[in-house]
Amino acid sequence: MKSSPSGSEPTAYDHGGGVRSLRVPIPDNPLGHTLVYVVDTDHGPVLIDTGWDDPASWEALAAGLTACGTSVTELRGVVITHHHPDHHGLSGRVREASGAWVAMHAADTSIVRRTRETRPERWYSYMAAKLTTAGAPEEHIAPLRTPPARRRPFPGLAPALPDREIVPGEFLDLPGRRLRAIWTPGHTPGHVCLHLEEEHPARLPGHGRLFSGDHLLPGITPHIGLYEDPDDATVTDPLGDYLDSLERVGRLAPAEILPAHQHAFTDAPSRVTELLAHHEDRLTGLLALLATPLTPWQLAERMEWNRPWPQIPYGSRNIAVSEAEAHLRRLVKQGRAEAVTGSDPVTYRAV
Known part of the structure; x- marks a missing residue:
């Protein structure tokens, strides 16, 4: 494989058997990059994920494909593991340049469609209401009520709408390959893993x-948050789905796991055992915090993150509160915690 201009990292890495990975950068993100996979088929190369919609990311994707001996225009399809912008962001541009189809699980396609059809003002008002219910302070909610022209736009408000559905349990239409879709909800409702049965x-x-x-x-745990329709009152349990x-x-x-971040690794059962134990330890720790009734915001303030709460940026605090609420829902469903009747905003306590 060819090297990057700096020579510090390869543009593409060959995993053997007609599978290569490309490092596509994520701007201003500690993860650094998304691992986009190029899978050879009898009808031409197919991508698994595409990377963030950013000029530098597009250039890295194009350079990586050149290093693989192909190009964007030769791509035949894009298989998306989930709708997040560091995975699905460049799908529309890839399709426009190549005519490739884009495939996604129906649950995440529904989120993409809702995102495209809902006015940004509706999202801001919905988020403000959710954060108010979660007990967020007024100074955190206030920016969501600023005039639209003064707000920073959210990324990914117009993601590409897929044109194929990934059906769990079935092989994808990749001539010459045996790639089966495994539905793995939790990180998003429609997240899929893809099992190359070769x-x-x-x-x-x-x-x-x-x-x-x-x-x-291999070394980090994915965010477990909430992806809900503002017009649907269904109470989901994403952490339970993830486990x-x-x-x-x-x-x-x-035999080997090819993840979207960090690096390839082996022994999936051991890593699964570690993650199950991690989440059980975390739930047990949260119960100790809930000896005193807390709102989801107060719980998030006290939870362990990768940095102290005062150092967590504004947008990341919203994500943290969403994860705190996902953990609360799991505890409530297990009968280990309950909402305090009459509290406003709602607080939760250990049972």
């Missing part, structure tokens, strides 16, 4: 290779 090129023990998206990563999905992936026992 012998590992290095004959590692196990069952094929797994493109794990953000579901299973169930983890166990399902562990039972596949793939």
